[in-house]
Amino acid sequence: MAYHLLKGKRGIIFGALDEKSIAWKVAEKAVEEGASIVLSNAPIALRMGKINELAKACNAEVIPADATSVEDLEKLLSKSMELLGGPLDFVLHSIGMSPNVRKKIPYTDTNYDNFQKTIDVSALSFHKVLQTAWKLDALSEWASVVGLSYIAAQRTFPGYNDMAEAKALLESIARSFGFHYGNRKKVRVNTVSQSPTLTTAGSGVEGFNGFYHYAEKMSPLGNAGAEDCAAFCVALFSDLTRKVTMQNLFHDGGFSNTGVSQAVIEGVEA
Numbered sequence: 001m002a003y004h005l006l007k008g009k010r011g012i013i014f015g016a017l018d019e020k021s022i023a024w025k026v027a028e029k030a031v032e033e034g035a036s037i038v039l040s041n042a043p044i045a046l047r048m049g050k051i052n053e054l055a056k057a058c059n060a061e062v063i064p065a066d067a068t069s070v071e072d073l074e075k076l077l078s079k080s081m082e083l084l085g086g087p088l089d090f091v092l093h094s095i096g097m098s099p100n101v102r103k104k105i106p107y108t109d110t111n112y113d114n115f116q117k118t119i120d121v122s123a124l125s126f127h128k129v130l131q132t133a134w135k136l137d138a139l140s141e142w143a144s145v146v147g148l149s150y151i152a153a154q155r156t157f158p159g160y161n162d163m164a165e166a167k168a169l170l171e172s173i174a175r176s177f178g179f180h181y182g183n184r185k186k187v188r189v190n191t192v193s194q195s196p197t198l199t200t201a202g203s204g205v206e207g208f209n210g211f212y213h214y215a216e217k218m219s220p221l222g223n224a225g226a227e228d229c230a231a232f233c234v235a236l237f238s239d240l241t242r243k244v245t246m247q248n249l250f251h252d253g254g255f256s257n258t259g260v261s262q263a264v265i266e267g268v269e270a
């Protein structure tokens with residue numbers, strides 16, 4: 001059911017690769033709620049993914065941008081304002097990649113060039129999006145910017161590797177930039193810390209299946225899926241959450257505040 005929460009709003013959605021992507025679901029939901037959007041992803045992902053299918057369904061243009069390139073981001077933001085007819089009301093940063101995770105390099109044998117790439121793609125890109133928008137004055141008053149995070153920013157999940165550091169930095173950037181952008185233009189900046197979700201990025205993490213089921217058994221409401229996440233992001237883009245900023249919001253069925261559950265105890269009892 002649609003509530004027209006984003007009627008007349010303009011936004012950019014980064015990171016839709018295929019129909020499992022969280023960004024894919026957010027794009028569909030945002031359009032269902034009345035928004036006009038531009039889709040963006042890295043040039044290589046555009047070649048490999050199915051984004052054109054989504055673009056068709058959402059009546060959206062696709063503009064390639066490597067989120068680590070300020071030049072690409074400048075072009076993307078300028079072109080999006082032109083296409084959509086004005087400054088943007090919301091942005092979703094749904095971008096993550098670690099070469100160390102991809103190559104299954106153990107955390108205790110981290111390759112530092114890879115580590116820098118992880119940080120650049122998964123965290124600094126959030127700062128770059130915000131700073132580029134700031135310089136181009138590309139966001140409207142009360143605009144809402146959301147980045148996707150994971151609880152490994154606060155607690156150790158060994159298979160998550162150097163993505164844990166990237167997420168800690170991502171959340172910190174939301175607080176720091178949220179302060180400046182709030183002061184300047186009432187722009188909100190938050191991160192959503194999502195349950196493990198069956199996507200390309202998610203299933204690349206070592207032991208993903210195990211902790212997906214563990215989180216499901218721990219969380220009183222069960223894991224939050226990609227569609228639930230999309231609904232929450234849309235709420236954050238809407239005018240109903242205007243005073244929420246600089247937060248890391250757990251969207252995880254209660255996992256983050258649960259010490260242990262009966263289902264988990266039963267699984268380990270001798």
Ligand SMILES: NC(=O)c1ccc[n+]([C@@H]2O[C@H](COP(=O)([O-])OP(=O)(O)OC[C@H]3O[C@@H](n4cnc5c(N)ncnc54)[C@H](O)[C@@H]3O)[C@@H](O)[C@H]2O)c1
Nearest residue numbers: 015017021022042045067095096148196197199200201202
């Ligand atoms: N899947 C999970 O379990 C889970 C849980 C919590 C948070 N998240 C976060 O959600 C976000 C989306 O991931 P997903 O699970 O939907 O997986 P996904 O693989 O569908 O999305 C990741 C996206 O990042 C894009 N990307 C990678 N490098 C890029 C670059 N240089 N420039 C622009 N885009 C680039 C990819 O092309 C891809 O579309 C990520 O930040 C991820 O860390 C995922």
